[in-house]
Amino acid sequence: MADLALSSPEIAPLKLHVPEPGCRPGETPDFSDFEIPRAGAVPKPAIDASADDMLDLAFSIIRVLNKDGEAVGPWVDDLSPDDLKLGLRHMMLLRAYDTRMMTAQRQGKTSFFMQHRGEEAVSCAFQVALKKGDMNFPTYRQAGLLIAGGYPMEKMMNQIYSNEADPLHGRQMPVLFSAKEYGFFSISGNLGTQYIQAVGWAMASAIRHDNKIAAAWVGDGGTAEGDIHSAMVFASTYKAPIVMNIVNNQWAISTFQGIARGGAGTFASRGHGFGIPSVRVDGNDYLAVYAVAKWAVLRARNGFGPTIIEYVTYRAGGHSSSDDPSAYRGSAEGAAWPLGDPIERLKQHLIRLDAWSEERHVQAEAEVMDEVKSIQKQAEAIGTLTSGHPPSGRDMFEGVYETMPPHLLRQRREAGY
Amino acid sequence: MTQMTMISAIQNAHDLAMEKDDRVVVFGEDVGFFGGVFRCTAGLQEKYGKNRCFDAPISENGIVGSAIGMAAYGLKPVIEIQFADYMYPAYDQIVSEAARIRHRSNADFTCPMVIRMPCGGGIFGGQTHSQSPEALFTHVAGLKTVMPSNPIDAKGLLLAAIEDPDPVVFLEPKRLYNGPFDGHHEKPIVSWSKHELGVVEDDYYITPLGTAAVKRSGEAVTILSYGTMVYVAEAAVEETGVDAEIIDLRTLVPLDLETIATSIKKTGRCVIVHEATKTSGFGAELAALVQEDLFYHLEAPVARVTGWDTPYPHAQEWDYFPSPQRLGEKIIETLEG
Numbered sequence: 001m002a003d004l005a006l007s008s009p010e011i012a013p014l015k016l017h018v019p020e021p022g023c024r025p026g027e028t029p030d031f032s033d034f035e036i037p038r039a040g041a042v043p044k045p046a047i048d049a050s051a052d053d054m055l056d057l058a059f060s061i062i063r064v065l066n067k068d069g070e071a072v073g074p075w076v077d078d079l080s081p082d083d084l085k086l087g088l089r090h091m092m093l094l095r096a097y098d099t100r101m102m103t104a105q106r107q108g109k110t111s112f113f114m115q116h117r118g119e120e121a122v123s124c125a126f127q128v129a130l131k132k133g134d135m136n137f138p139t140y141r142q143a144g145l146l147i148a149g150g151y152p153m154e155k156m157m158n159q160i161y162s163n164e165a166d167p168l169h170g171r172q173m174p175v176l177f178s179a180k181e182y183g184f185f186s187i188s189g190n191l192g193t194q195y196i197q198a199v200g201w202a203m204a205s206a207i208r209h210d211n212k213i214a215a216a217w218v219g220d221g222g223t224a225e226g227d228i229h230s231a232m233v234f235a236s237t238y239k240a241p242i243v244m245n246i247v248n249n250q251w252a253i254s255t256f257q258g259i260a261r262g263g264a265g266t267f268a269s270r271g272h273g274f275g276i277p278s279v280r281v282d283g284n285d286y287l288a289v290y291a292v293a294k295w296a297v298l299r300a301r302n303g304f305g306p307t308i309i310e311y312v313t314y315r316a317g318g319h320s321s322s323d324d325p326s327a328y329r330g331s332a333e334g335a336a337w338p339l340g341d342p343i344e345r346l347k348q349h350l351i352r353l354d355a356w357s358e359e360r361h362v363q364a365e366a367e368v369m370d371e372v373k374s375i376q377k378q379a380e381a382i383g384t385l386t387s388g389h390p391p392s393g394r395d396m397f398e399g400v401y402e403t404m405p406p407h408l409l410r411q412r413r414e415a416g417y
Numbered sequence: 418m419t420q421m422t423m424i425s426a427i428q429n430a431h432d433l434a435m436e437k438d439d440r441v442v443v444f445g446e447d448v449g450f451f452g453g454v455f456r457c458t459a460g461l462q463e464k465y466g467k468n469r470c471f472d473a474p475i476s477e478n479g480i481v482g483s484a485i486g487m488a489a490y491g492l493k494p495v496i497e498i499q500f501a502d503y504m505y506p507a508y509d510q511i512v513s514e515a516a517r518i519r520h521r522s523n524a525d526f527t528c529p530m531v532i533r534m535p536c537g538g539g540i541f542g543g544q545t546h547s548q549s550p551e552a553l554f555t556h557v558a559g560l561k562t563v564m565p566s567n568p569i570d571a572k573g574l575l576l577a578a579i580e581d582p583d584p585v586v587f588l589e590p591k592r593l594y595n596g597p598f599d600g601h602h603e604k605p606i607v608s609w610s611k612h613e614l615g616v617v618e619d620d621y622y623i624t625p626l627g628t629a630a631v632k633r634s635g636e637a638v639t640i641l642s643y644g645t646m647v648y649v650a651e652a653a654v655e656e657t658g659v660d661a662e663i664i665d666l667r668t669l670v671p672l673d674l675e676t677i678a679t680s681i682k683k684t685g686r687c688v689i690v691h692e693a694t695k696t697s698g699f700g701a702e703l704a705a706l707v708q709e710d711l712f713y714h715l716e717a718p719v720a721r722v723t724g725w726d727t728p729y730p731h732a733q734e735w736d737y738f739p740s741p742q743r744l745g746e747k748i749i750e751t752l753e754g
Contacts, residue, residue, distance in 0.1 A: 167525070178522035190513045196478065197486035199482075401519070
């Protein structure tokens, strides 16, 4: 037993391991360790394949667009050039909206904003794979679900401005939308809570023998919440018809993804402990996101249960309008990100198909920006956080309960309403 | 009419609700095949199928979180947290989500659900099977909080909670499941089978939320109570011989302030009793409301008898539990004040 003695000289004192990102301010980004499989290299399992038959897919990256802008491999799907042009338009609309709303926030027209720069393909392409009646349980960085789903952008801006036409009556912080008719669950603002709710919604669809499916959304950082574990247990146990999305954009505010991921190789591999088919996809490849989403949605709708999808992408902007990423990550990191920019990549593909051109793209950028500016003008004509007729203080007492209980009525009167 | 315990009355309410509305689903730990560790869901899986009554993993966060999603879909989940002491992993889902979804989405989504949980001590359950966390719910905007004290109310209030369009926390004093318990733990157990409040109507009926019950009329002092403390109050009144008015609040939010005010205007004195810890307990809210609204009707300070501000102890259970003697002494003190 002598070798176990506390005083043994061979045993070094323990040290706490705190992972560090590769590139802090002033450092040169180095993605040489970041393994990127060739486009088209990852096989496509049948929708009824078991988790055991695709374990590798949690450690690889499904990619369709190669570096020459060609669509290659088994995950090439049925999107026509017109579909792709529409997808490009959705992403460009989202980027123009982000640009305008960030500026509006800087101008003091709203309190807060969150942009999607670099992640446009994830939500825009995913939404196209859903059907009316399906329900997303999104985070704050999936507004592409609304744009690709045809939700009026003016309503989004009205919500951001908390103006008189805000569908949420000024009760929620900007971008925490709710749009049931468009399959978009009310965003909480607390991270991870919506993941297990999405599983419950999917279970309800199965309980009612419906054909609707749910889509849960969380970021890399949010996966550390207990709700995600609960969601995976429930989804696995009840074989819920759900797609469980993890958007790994590398950063949770200032905390790099390694702090939430820990010793696991990938976030997708979390699913292996639950027997849930789990895959990783190039989140900046519109065609790959669409193909994987469609495959997972089909699995869910046909009763094959949950799928975990990790989108490998990069948060090119700050976490929010309150954040300054130059304080914690290398300024060259975004440009060095090896999976490129989703809009640029889809543009190149369309040009390759002879369905698009550089000139047409420049023109489209101007058209989309004009369109967004004109919508913004309409929203601002109604009002902003600091102009027009903001929602009445009386309204905050409404809707706490369906019927206002006596104590709340009394408080409303005390408040002068 | 059928003679029922609180357990069978609660089981019966589930049964009638599931029969009436096929959107009602029931789940929780050990709730399905076994029918719950306290048997409140016995026979439901057999009668309505696994699709509508099933066992859940040991994950209160998952039980409440998934129920919120089901409610958003359009179902009416009635879920069981095995002991109220286990609800803390679900607290974020209850407070940040269930309670606020209607308001934050401007009723785009709502959360009609009932979260049942056995609460209170008196069963030697120690700190993890005895707590009364009602004040952690009454403090939250958007929740309703209910605690019945007998089989007739348990059935009517549970059916009202299931019909309610908003989330309701339904606390069941487990010491009352089998009979009215007045704190005299050394005496033999009284059973609901010999009690008039155990005679329950067979048909579907509602006891509206937000209505208190006057359990005993009196002139000298008003005792505000709920749950197990209703019977402790009855015992204290009997033993002191004071002509007290005993009110069973039944619903804490929304509160029946009118019944409280009518009584205190008559008696001019108020003693509040609850089993939960004292500091920031629901009694503090009641005392504040009474002095805000009824100060000039009061002839003595509002008094509180509660559990002590300690974790719920095991061997010292009866030192912690507000006894009829402790309450009786406070009643006398208030009359002399």
